[in-house]
Amino acid sequence: MVELDKQETLSLLFANQMLTVIASYTKLLESNMPAPQYYMLQTLASEEKMTVSQFANLLNVSLPAVTNLSGKLVRKGFVERVVSEADRRQVFLKITDAGRDFEKRMVEKYKELTSGLWDGFSEAELDLLIASYRKMSAHLQTKI
Template sequence: MSENLSLKAFIVLMKASKSVQELIKKDISNYGMRTSDFEILEVLYHKGKLTVREVSEAVLINTGSITYVIDKLEKKGLIERNNCKDDRRVVYIQITAEGRKLMDNIFPQHQKVIEALFDGITEEDKKTMIEVLKTVGQKAAN
């Protein structure tokens, strides 16, 4: 009986994903944060001012939960909301100076954890991995 490589690839992908998620969750908890808080701060830190919808699409948090997380971060003074002058239905979210200072301190450490995860993997293998995972993701989305 021949080995089903698609099934094996799927199982390896799912196990690797779980392990990576646990590693990242543990790393983020070292900063006294939940993953959802960190994801929103990270996207605003790197991309700047975004609408609530854009934030929701950029992170893996469903739209029902994102308002709650945004409210918590706003109460902590890490992000702020601003209404769009042209369309009252649109609300922009941006990181505050306090939020930026926090991310300036913790993001370089977080990046080191991610870089250590890929230590020893060639640039070519990383590029291949990116392309393969993009293809899998696009197929799953369609």
């Protein structure tokens, strides 16, 4: 058996953790709400409104892909398209009240999933984990 160094071990543990969280979280999502659509909805819940181009850059996908995803959210009544008053060629995606309600329900389900996850950790361990995750996230952002 090949012994891994600490960085390789952490990378494998992180990958396994991500897969476990994604699999668990996907079970929470309703069957008619795939993860990419939920990500768009979650983003709009915090950003209020964004253009299709902004989403394409954020998700690193094509404009037609975002148009397809957003069209599904519009049909569900979770997102609306709003034409810019300043430039009629620019269209924003904006979360609706129904979309905001759905997103809030999903956040509650996520809280249920993660309830008790950090029990048994000391304050010092939690502080170290928070600092470590922030550092790791910042590093990952430079790779995007």
